[in-house]
Amino acid sequence: MIDYRYYLLVGALLFTLGLIGFMIRRNLIVMFLCTELMLSGIIVNLVGFNRHWLEEGKTILEGQAFTIFLLVIAAAEAALALALVLVLQKRKNTLDASAFNDLKG
Amino acid sequence: MEKISTWIWLIPVLPLLAALLTAAAGPHFLRKHSHLPVIIALAVSAILAVVVLGITYGTPEVPQTDINGYNWLSIDNLQSTFKARISPLTTLMLVTVLLVSLVVTIYSKGYMAGERGYGRFFAFIGLFVFSMLMLVISDNFLMLYIFWEAVGLCSYLLIGFWYQRPEAAAAAKKAFIVNRIGDFGFAVGILLIFLNFNTVEFYGSQGVFTQAHCFAAQHPVLITVIALCLFAGAVGKSAQLPLYVWLPDAMEGPTPVSALIHAATMVTAGVYMVARCGAIFSESKIALTVVAITGGITALFATVIALVQTDIKRILAYSTISQLGYMFLAVGVGSAAAGIFHLYTHAFFKALLFLAAGAIMHAMHNHIDLKELGGLKNDIPWARWTFLIGALALAGFPGLAGFFSKDEILWGALNHPTLFWLGWIGVFTAALTAFYIFRCYFLAFHGPRLVPKDVAQPHETPVMSYCLVVLAVGSILAGYINWGKNHPLDSFLSGSVSLASYHRLDLSSHRISHDTVMYISIAAALLGIAAAGLICLPTRTKADQIAAYPTLRPMHKLLLNKFYVDEIYQSIFVHPLRFLGKICFTLDNLVIDSLIWLITVVPRAAGAVVGLAQRGSLQTYALLMILGLTLTLILVIYAI
Numbered sequence: 001m002i003d004y005r006y007y008l009l010v011g012a013l014l015f016t017l018g019l020i021g022f023m024i025r026r027n028l029i030v031m032f033l034c035t036e037l038m039l040s041g042i043i044v045n046l047v048g049f050n051r052h053w054l055e056e057g058k059t060i061l062e063g064q065a066f067t068i069f070l071l072v073i074a075a076a077e078a079a080l081a082l083a084l085v086l087v088l089q090k091r092k093n094t095l096d097a098s099a100f101n102d103l104k105g
Numbered sequence: 106m107e108k109i110s111t112w113i114w115l116i117p118v119l120p121l122l123a124a125l126l127t128a129a130a131g132p133h134f135l136r137k138h139s140h141l142p143v144i145i146a147l148a149v150s151a152i153l154a155v156v157v158l159g160i161t162y163g164t165p166e167v168p169q170t171d172i173n174g175y176n177w178l179s180i181d182n183l184q185s186t187f188k189a190r191i192s193p194l195t196t197l198m199l200v201t202v203l204l205v206s207l208v209v210t211i212y213s214k215g216y217m218a219g220e221r222g223y224g225r226f227f228a229f230i231g232l233f234v235f236s237m238l239m240l241v242i243s244d245n246f247l248m249l250y251i252f253w254e255a256v257g258l259c260s261y262l263l264i265g266f267w268y269q270r271p272e273a274a275a276a277a278k279k280a281f282i283v284n285r286i287g288d289f290g291f292a293v294g295i296l297l298i299f300l301n302f303n304t305v306e307f308y309g310s311q312g313v314f315t316q317a318h319c320f321a322a323q324h325p326v327l328i329t330v331i332a333l334c335l336f337a338g339a340v341g342k343s344a345q346l347p348l349y350v351w352l353p354d355a356m357e358g359p360t361p362v363s364a365l366i367h368a369a370t371m372v373t374a375g376v377y378m379v380a381r382c383g384a385i386f387s388e389s390k391i392a393l394t395v396v397a398i399t400g401g402i403t404a405l406f407a408t409v410i411a412l413v414q415t416d417i418k419r420i421l422a423y424s425t426i427s428q429l430g431y432m433f434l435a436v437g438v439g440s441a442a443a444g445i446f447h448l449y450t451h452a453f454f455k456a457l458l459f460l461a462a463g464a465i466m467h468a469m470h471n472h473i474d475l476k477e478l479g480g481l482k483n484d485i486p487w488a489r490w491t492f493l494i495g496a497l498a499l500a501g502f503p504g505l506a507g508f509f510s511k512d513e514i515l516w517g518a519l520n521h522p523t524l525f526w527l528g529w530i531g532v533f534t535a536a537l538t539a540f541y542i543f544r545c546y547f548l549a550f551h552g553p554r555l556v557p558k559d560v561a562q563p564h565e566t567p568v569m570s571y572c573l574v575v576l577a578v579g580s581i582l583a584g585y586i587n588w589g590k591n592h593p594l595d596s597f598l599s600g601s602v603s604l605a606s607y608h609r610l611d612l613s614s615h616r617i618s619h620d621t622v623m624y625i626s627i628a629a630a631l632l633g634i635a636a637a638g639l640i641c642l643p644t645r646t647k648a649d650q651i652a653a654y655p656t657l658r659p660m661h662k663l664l665l666n667k668f669y670v671d672e673i674y675q676s677i678f679v680h681p682l683r684f685l686g687k688i689c690f691t692l693d694n695l696v697i698d699s700l701i702w703l704i705t706v707v708p709r710a711a712g713a714v715v716g717l718a719q720r721g722s723l724q725t726y727a728l729l730m731i732l733g734l735t736l737t738l739i740l741v742i743y744a745i
Contacts, residue, residue, distance in 0.1 A: 019731065023724050031723070101721025 004055060007048025015041030028085050028095045036078065043070050113172050113189050116153050116199060117238035119146040124231025131224020139224035140214045143231040147210055150238070151203040158196040162597060178247065182303045188244035190307065194601035197449060198241045198377055204579070205369035205452045206234045212460050212572035213361040216467060220359075226266060230365070233259035237370040241377065246295045246305040246313070253291065253342065253374065257284045260371050264358040276357035283351040287341015294334030301327060307381075314384035314602065321388035332385050332392035335378065336399075343375025343429045346403045350671060352426055356418040360463030363418060367425040368456035373448050376432040380441045383603035387439075387610050394524065397437025401518070401527035404430030404534045406668075411541045413652070413664040415475040417462045420545050424499065425455055427534060431514050434531060438524055440517030441607035442598040447510035450583045454498035454506055457491055457576035458542075464488035464573065465549065468563040469556070475545065479645060480554035484563040487570035489550045491577040496546045498580040500539035501630040508626070509584030511535060513595075516622040520615055532629050539633025544648070547641040555645075 018037030025031055050063025085095070092099050123146035131139040178185040210230055217226055236255035243249045258281075265277025298313055299305055301320065306312045321328040339345070344352035352372065356363050366372060379386060379396060386392055404427040411423035428451050435444030466473045468485050482489045498505040501512070515535070518528030556563065587594035599608045640648050652661040663669070718729075 019727075022727055023731075026724075097723045098721075100723075104719050104721025 002051075004048045004051040007044055007051060011041045011044035011048060013041070014038070014044060017041075026096050026098060028088065028097055029082075031097060032078075032081050032085060036074065039070070039074055043067050043074075046070070111172060112153070113157065113191065113242075116150045116157070116203070117235050117242065119150045120231045120238065121235040122146065124228045124235060127224050127231060128228040131228060135224060137223070139227050140210065143227045144207070144210050144214070146231065147203060147207040147234060150234075151200070151207050154196070154199040154203045157191065158200050161191060161193055161196045183247075183299065183305065185245055185247040185305060187248060189242040190244040191242070192601040192603070193597050193599075194377075194380065194445065194604055195241050197445065197598065198373075199238060201373075201449045201452045202234065202237050202241065202369045205456045205576075206230070206237075206365060208572050208575050208579075209361050209364045209369070209456060209460065212364075212463070212569050213359070215566040215568035215572075216361055216463055217359060218566075222266065226263075226359070229259055229262050229266070230362075233263060233365065233370050237374065240374055244307050246298060246307070249378070250291065250295055253338070253378075254288065256371055256374055257281060257288065257342070260284075260355070260366055263362040263366075264355045266358050266362065270357070273357040276351075276354040280351040280355050283348050284341045287338045287348050289337075290334045290341075291338025294331050294338065297327070297331050297334060301331075308602070314382075314606075317384040317388055325389070328385065329389040329391045332382070332389045333395060335382055335385065336392060336396055339375030339379050339433075340399065341375070342378075343372045343433070344426050345375070345399050345430060345433060346406060347670075349403065349407065349426045350674060353419055353422040353667075356416075356422055360418070360459060360466055363422070364456045364459035364463070367422070367459060368452040372425060372429055373452065376429060376436065376444060376448050379433070379436050380445055380607075381603045383441060383606040386436070387606045393437050393439065393610075395437075396433050397518075397521075397524050397527055400430045400433025400435070400437055401524075401530050402430070403427065404434060405530050405537075406430075408534045408537045408541065410664055410667050412537060412544070413661060417465065417473050417475060417545055417549060418459070420541060421455070421458050421462060424458075424538065424542065425451075427538065428455065428499075431511065431531065431534075434518055434527055435514040436607070438518045438521040438527070439607050439610040440513065441604050442595045443510065443513035443517050445598060445604070446587060446594055447507075447514055449586075450498070450506035450510045450580075453576055453579035453583045454495045457495035457573065457580050458499065460569070460573055460576065461488045461492035461495060464565060464569050465492075467569065468560070468565060470560050472557040472560070475548045477557050478555055479548050480550065480552045481556070481563065482550040484554075484556070485565050487565050487573055491570075491573040492546060492550070494577040494580055496542045499542050500634060501535055501626055502539075502634070503627050503630075504581075506580050506582070506584040508630075509587055512619075512623055512626050513587075515626055516617070516619055519617050519622060525616075532625055535626055536629040536633040536636075539630045540637045543634045543637035544641045547637060548645065551642060552645055 015038050018034045018039075018041060021034035021037065022031050025034065046063045046067050050061065053060045053063070088100060089095055120143065123142035126142045127135065127139050135141065172189040172191065173186065176184070176186045210227070213226065213230070217223055220226065233256065236252045236259055240249060240252035240256060243252060261277045261281040264280050265273050267273045268277070295305065301324070302311075302313045302316055304311050304313060307314050309315065317328070341348045352367075355366055358366075386396065407423040407426035407430065411420050411427065414420045414423065428447070432444040432447050432451075435441065435447060462473065464485060465478070465481065465488055468481075468488070469478055472478055494505070498507040501508045515528055515531050518531050519525050521528065598604050640651065651657065666672075
């Protein structure tokens with residue numbers, strides 16, 4: 001059986017990749033994908049911690065169940081976010097994040 | 106007295122409803138018929154008022170009834186109820202106000218036809234009459250004060266009816282502000298009453314008038330102060346010295362409004378209030394003396410100014426001031442019933458004179474100056490004959506309304522133990538009154554015909570002429586209400602508690618009999634008329650020739666400029682106050698505004714600094730967030 005720490009490692013890796021991608025890419029869609037990546041990293045964490053409990057010999061499955069919920073929510077949120085991106089693209093005919101700075105102080 | 110019940114409220118409420126209806130529906134639905142609701146309401150109210158007067162008159166015992174209305178203010182001791190007080194005094198006032206207002210409103214239908222704001226005019230009239238009626242029947246000081254102010258407001262609206270004209274707007278403002286000064290005194294008086302009596306109700310076991318006698322015995326100074334404060338309000342509203350300046354200017358409004366203000370709904374309020382507060386005034390000799398002297402001096406002062414004026418409406422305005430002076434003189438010497446009697450007769454003949462002047466104005470295309478017109482006796486016969494009747498009544502010609510009431514005032518004044526000299530001033534004033542009104546009459550209607558150039562064919566409007574006739578009949582007959590050995594009106598009015606308290610004073614010493622006073626006043630009136638005839642009938646210029654005598658010229662100039670009172674007020678009060686206002690405005694602009702600007706600078710600067718962080722770049726936000734989060738984590742994990 002794989003040690004739960006590897007799950008956490010994979011989760012952290014995914015999260016960091018997403019974070020870095022979010023920071024350095026300008027394309028709104030790519031940035032959005034990166035946030036999805038960060039969310040996935042956290043979800044993997046949930047699975048990993050649930051495994052930890054299983055290893056302890058406790059039959060708890062909340063972590064797995066929440067993963068399913070989160071995936072559903074992530075799907076809904078992705079639909080919404082892509083729609084927003086579409087609207088933004090139509091408004092300024094670009095997907096560059098730095099173009100949308102109308103609220104700067 | 107059970108016969109009078111809550112329907113008494115219809116009398117003031119009907120004009121109010123009519124005013125509201127006219128205001129709401131006038132511009133779009135009623136249009137040319139905007140006069141109908143108000144005229145109908147006033148007619149019904151007038152009939153009801155006459156019925157009430159009949160019931161009150163027909164009741165032998167002292168008729169005083171309270172008819173409860175709506176209790177609108179109740180804070181601890183401060184109880185103010187809309188309560189109607191039916192007494193001989195109030196019923197007589199109701200009838201006077203309503204009859205005159207009704208005739209004036211019908212007249213306005215002809216006079217105001219085709220004017221812009223026709224509906225607005227009648228809505229204001231309805232409101233004006235409503236306020237005055239409520240003032241008359243009010244039963245406590247607070248309610249009296251509210252409708253006192255409402256009357257002032259309506260007069261402001263009506264004097265400034267032609268608000269496009271700067272003079273009208275200025276006159277309206279002047280009337281309102283000058284009244285304000287008097288009303289301040291009135292308000293202080295009411296506050297003093299509330300502080301000392303713990304109530305504002307007139308009657309009842311704890312009422313002001315009931316307690317006044319005991320209170321005066323304990324605090325003789327305070328009762329004088331209260332009476333004088335109340336009198337200050339009356340001085341403003343009834344245009345007495347020194348606050349009379351607004352009334353001559355008030356003729357900037359439409360002529361029917363002048364008639365209404367001078368005869369029925371505005372200036373009489375002051376006299377009425379002083380008569381109504383008899384229980385307070387009769388407790389203070391000093392206050393009564395002040396009232397009498399103010400009245401007597403004002404009567405003479407205004408009459409002297411009226412002698413040389415050439416604007417007919419202005420002459421009538423000064424005439425009103427002097428006649429109001431007579432009324433105050435009467436109240437001050439303790440014959441308040443005579444004052445109210447004069448108020449009642451004066452309402453008829455002064456409304457008549459004003460409406461006749463309005464008829465002249467209507468025929469002469471708004472020319473009303475005696476320098477521009479004259480000899481109109483054949484052009485506008487209706488106005489001429491009715492004006493003559495009004496002039497005779499004002500002059501105190503035997504048999505007409507003014508004769509009876511002026512006679513009683515003079516009798517009361519001449520028989521006063523200490524103030525009889527005011528009576529002689531009154532007699533002298535009566536002669537001058539006869540002179541100036543007949544000078545006006547002779548110049549306007551007799552002698553060579555003189556018509557302004559832009560008037561092609563002078564004409565009269567039937568509806569206006571009928572109103573003039575009605576008022577002329579009133580001016581002839583109104584005085585006979587008090588005809589007879591036992592003076593029926595006097596005994597009727599003394600049934601009112603307020604007037605009875607004046608009656609009790611019984612200041613007269615009966616040195617001069619009624620008959621003697623009658624001969625004196627007839628002589629004075631005839632002398633005045635004869636002098637006017639001698640000077641003004643032969644040629645139009647004779648009066649000017651007399652005025653041009655070197656000895657008389659400065660006097661004439663002084664009178665022509667109305668003793669320069671307006672100019673003096675302008676330099677003593679208006680200019681300094683305006684200067685003070687300018688200083689305050691500058692201070693406000695410079696000091697207060699900069700202070701406020703300083704206060705606003707702080708948040709704005711803070712905002713500018715913090716705003717630097719908002720660069721609008723999504724990635725920067727994310728980076729800052731991560732850095733912050735990391736910092737927090739480090740602190741949480743290692744530092745603590």
